[in-house]
Amino acid sequence: MEAFAALVDAIVYTRSRNGKLALIIAYLRATPDPDRGWALAALTGGLDFPAVKASAIRALMMARIDPVLWQLSRDFVGDTAETASLLWPEPAEKPAPPPTVAEAVGELAAITRSNVAQKLSELFDRLDADGRYALIKLATGAMRIGISARLAKVAFAQAFGVAVELVEEFWHGQTAPYTALFDWAARGAPPPDHGDVPLLRPFMLSHPLEGPAIDAVAADFAAFAAEWKWDGIRVQVVHAGGDTRVFSRGGDDVTAAFPEIAAALDRPMILDGELMVRGSHQGGAEGGAASFNALQQRLGRKTVSAAMLRDYPAFVRLYDVLQVAEEDMRPFAWEQRRARLEEIVPALDGERFDLSGVIAAETLDALAELRSRARDAAIEGVMLKRRDAPYVAGRRTGLWFKWKRDPLTVDCVLMYAQRGSGKRSSFYSDYTFGCWNGDPDAGAELLPVGKAYFGFTDEELKWLDRHVRQHTVARFGPVRETDKSLVLEVAFDSVHASKRHKSGLAMRFPRISRIRADKPAHEADRIETLQAMVRD
């Protein structure tokens, strides 16, 4: 307990994350089992002693100290555990040496409401003030010393030179003092056996597509598959040993909130997908999902009424398969996993599971256009996944990208229009637009800032075509110059400095997001507004 108390104390006075990591690492390496396991459980919030709460500590102190002196002290110190640890009247001689962490945990676990005062005071008598502080923090489950469970796991991984993703994976299903985890990490034993228990596997996560990654992906586009990114909650549905569990991305078990999902999977496998609620916001071919608001009705519930199940039926739109029976699919490339998933889905309960489609696009530009046209409220953007990538835990650079539909916008003035090609050859459908290089009322000019040929509906295209024809001031072959009276709200992913354009700026994936016929041209944005959005 002294080493643990010293660790807790040192952590309190250490501000840097790395400093805290170093302290925990040193403790985990130096401390024998099972003490270090119990300490780890305390740091990660994995301990609970129902009979030992802050109220029990207070009651214990009240029996020994004047309530006024307690209150004055508590007000000054600001923390019940610390106040109690300092105020405890120490016996002249300790009745026994300080307990080990394991011993203290054993004693605490055996405490009941009727013997809590007696048992706690016996423990307190064996400790000094720092020891009592650590014991109370450990016992009442409120360490609040700036250590997240994640940080403790990172420390564990670094202490023994193992991958934190594996620590996360093996952690689930293990209980304090995590002897099997220490055997694996510190002594090279085989990893803890998952057995026939439905356990979470660490999720594979993505990076946002931005900056240099955009060019890298565009240049190697054939290596990537594109999927819709749905606006639900990412879940993992795990069936093992006859039991099905639904885990959220944060690792929370949300099975109780979505019993119909759990009930619908009855064979051993692990699926990765987006949990959504069916609703009236039908989204055409890709649709069937209600907005996130509908899903909100179902989240965070411990039990679900029949009416909730009827009015907000949940389903999972599947992205991936991690395991089928005994076979771990994660080492396989995305393409192989996808093929396996497509085989599996028809055999599943179609009411609860469907397949998230793969988007056919030849180039990133084409994908950008499809993304901008997606009208389904449940589509949050698109995902880009390397076809040859295995399913790996966490956020690995270059494998998965999310490309959200939450663009920047700027109000521009239509300057030129050009005829389209194919079925649009009769329409002026490619638009060049500009922003003011200063105050338009003081003689500022419009400078072109970009060109867009999608983002509008067929109806809007007709309206724009008519506008161009009626407001033409000059013709240059297939291009018409307009009278620069129409404001267009242009959406784009990013804007960069560019020497190729007179404005000195170039937009990435610009599209027409709204026609602002209501807005006078001189109220459109200025170049400086766009310049402020440059982030490279």
Added chain:
Amino acid sequence: MTARWLVPEREGLRVAPAGAWVDPAQPAPLALITHGHADHARGGHGQVFATAETLAIMALRFGHPAARAVPVAYGETVTLPGGVRATFHPAGHVLGSAQILLEHAGERVVVTGDFKRRPDPTCPPFVPVPCDVLITEATFGLPVFRHPPIGGEIARLLAARGAGRCVLVGAYALGKAQRVIAELRRAGYHEPVWLHGALERMCRLYAELGVDLGDVRLVAGVPKGALEGAIVLSPPSALNDRWSRRLPDPVTAMASGWMRVRQRARQRNVDLPLVISDHADWDELTATIAEVNPGETWITHGAEEALLRWCELTQRKARALALVGYDDEDD
């Protein structure tokens, strides 16, 4: 009420028949000074009675302590105007610190000034003086304050030295710094102890007054590398100041009774809180009141409320005095 001739004013305790003040916060014609800390000893008084050490400390700080400085030895009695007798007794707080026993109209009043009961190699120990009224400080007047034995704190300080790093200890320039050095010496540490410029003069004065601090040197001008593994002392205000950038990767420590409480220590931004105080802790305060067992206890600066409550619980007559200007945030 007892000792009506002693009047607690906002500026300090006024000894009415003598026209004198104890530790006045403003210039007074006649001042009795318990010890040299700035919140008790100020410049500009007419005549000052204090121990020779306290007068030397005041001279160092203010140039001239007073128009007339009268040294009073421990155990010596001086007679003030109005027939008030004042006797100085050791308070154990810092070098030269004294309790002042005032006798008038058949009543004995002891003003402790700041005091502690723990042994301190830099000053003689506190002596309990029987009295009718005990006027005690209460800086650490809360039962959470129990200072641990200093040996353990010094051991933690020595253990904090590491390769390529020094330990920088924030310590009050008068008393605390010298006590920490003396305790290091007692623990067998005889390496040079390095000082911030603000501590140098006081350390030199201590040595002149017979308190051996061993090899102490100024940090100024010393290359960084020479301070690796060393112990450096500075005033608390310099801990997180630009000054500390010249030190090799310092472990920041603070020697203060306030370090007992984690939140206070965190506010100081220290890595190593050392609970070393020159004030009585709760147990010393209550034990001293019980031992002296005065008819009345008057409580001055600090956490008066809890000590008042303790007096009430132990059926002792007590009152709190609202004096201004005493502040020991840095102890």
